[in-house]
Amino acid sequence: MMRLNFYAGSGLDRAAHRRKDEAWLADRLRHPQAARIIPWWRGRHLVTGSDDAPLPAYLPVTADWWGWHLSMPPIFLGDDGTHSYFAVDLSPMEDVDTHAEVAKLGRFVELRSLGTRIGQRAGGLYAYTRALMLWHGKHRFCGTCGAPTIVAEGGHSRRCTNPECNAQHFPRHDPAVIMLVHDGGDRCLLGRQARFPPGMYSTLAGFVEPGESLEETVIRECLEEAGVRVTDVRYHSSQPWPFPSSLMLGFHARATTFDVRPDQEELEDARWFSRDFIRQHQGSEQFRLPPFDSISRQLIDAWLRG
Numbered sequence: 451m452m453r454l455n456f457y458a459g460s461g462l463d464r465a466a467h468r469r470k471d472e473a474w475l476a477d478r479l480r481h482p483q484a485a486r487i488i489p490w491w492r493g494r495h496l497v498t499g500s501d502d503a504p505l506p507a508y509l510p511v512t513a514d515w516w517g518w519h520l521s522m523p524p525i526f527l528g529d530d531g532t533h534s535y536f537a538v539d540l541s542p543m544e545d546v547d548t549h550a551e552v553a554k555l556g557r558f559v560e561l562r563s564l565g566t567r568i569g570q571r572a573g574g575l576y577a578y579t580r581a582l583m584l585w586h587g588k589h590r591f592c593g594t595c596g597a598p599t600i601v602a603e604g605g606h607s608r609r610c611t612n613p614e615c616n617a618q619h620f621p622r623h624d625p626a627v628i629m630l631v632h633d634g635g636d637r638c639l640l641g642r643q644a645r646f647p648p649g650m651y652s653t654l655a656g657f658v659e660p661g662e663s664l665e666e667t668v669i670r671e672c673l674e675e676a677g678v679r680v681t682d683v684r685y686h687s688s689q690p691w692p693f694p695s696s697l698m699l700g701f702h703a704r705a706t707t708f709d710v711r712p713d714q715e716e717l718e719d720a721r722w723f724s725r726d727f728i729r730q731h732q733g734s735e736q737f738r739l740p741p742f743d744s745i746s747r748q749l750i751d752a753w754l755r756g
């Protein structure tokens with residue numbers, strides 16, 4: 451069974467063969483019934499509906515007002531069988547919160563503030579949009595020669611404008627491991643960073659370093675962050691995490707040492723929790739787990755189920 455974590459599962463056929471077909475892309479953008487336009491504004495997404503049940507909102511395909519505000523051509527995301535989805539960057543707009551045409555459609559909000567209430571498909575669609583938009587924003591210049599780059603392949607690459615260089619650049623992810631460490635019995639190791647909400651404990655995590663396998667990263671991070679040695683590193687599932695550009699690779703691992711020594715620069719606390727403690731105290735002021743949109747919560751819940 452494929453485990454589908456939140457921020458994946460947009461359900462789109464990415465139709466990569468269409469990315470270089472400029473005539474087809476332009477044609478889809480001319481037909482109101484053929485396209486859905488997802489706007490992005492300075493890190494925020496457009497939603498409508500109530501805060502409890504937000505829904506994705508789209509720009510009217512043929513309206514003339516938004517085309518003037520784009521920082522770059524529309525990005526082709528893919529097809530759902532009925533519509534072709536495009537993402538557009540409206541960040542040059544200064545007055546988005548008071549713009550009359552925007553107000554008719556909805557409001558711009560941070561993706562993480564929506565949580566799982568936005569639903570799997572829209573969550574996946576918005577995370578996909580966010581990852582691409584953030585990558586474009588940071589790659590306007592060529593990393594090889596320093597010349598400006600331009601959008602290519604429907605927004606899935608950038609090409610250097612220096613004809614002597616002509617380098618092509620593709621969206622990047624930063625692989626990170628995230629792991630539920632258990633003692634082989636009834637306890638798991640959770641830690642908290644100072645920036646977490648009060649009482650929240652989560653799994654350990656860290657970026658994969660150059661020249662390192664995922665298993666080596668899990669072992670190193672557990673030792674660095676909590677002073678605990680682990681073995682039996684087992685893959686669980688993965689999650690796109692565009693905050694800003696990670697791919698989370700989730701594992702379970704078994705501890706072979708149990709004395710916890712948190713690295714105070716990374717964690718303000720780390721300790722062992724029993725299943726009974728978590729079940730009894732989860733959601734209290736004293737103790738809470740990470741939100742459901744995170745892979746950390748899925749790793750913990752999978753272990754709780756045994």
Ligand SMILES: [Zn+2]
Pocket residue numbers: 592593594595596597610611612615616617
């Ligand atoms: Zn270049």
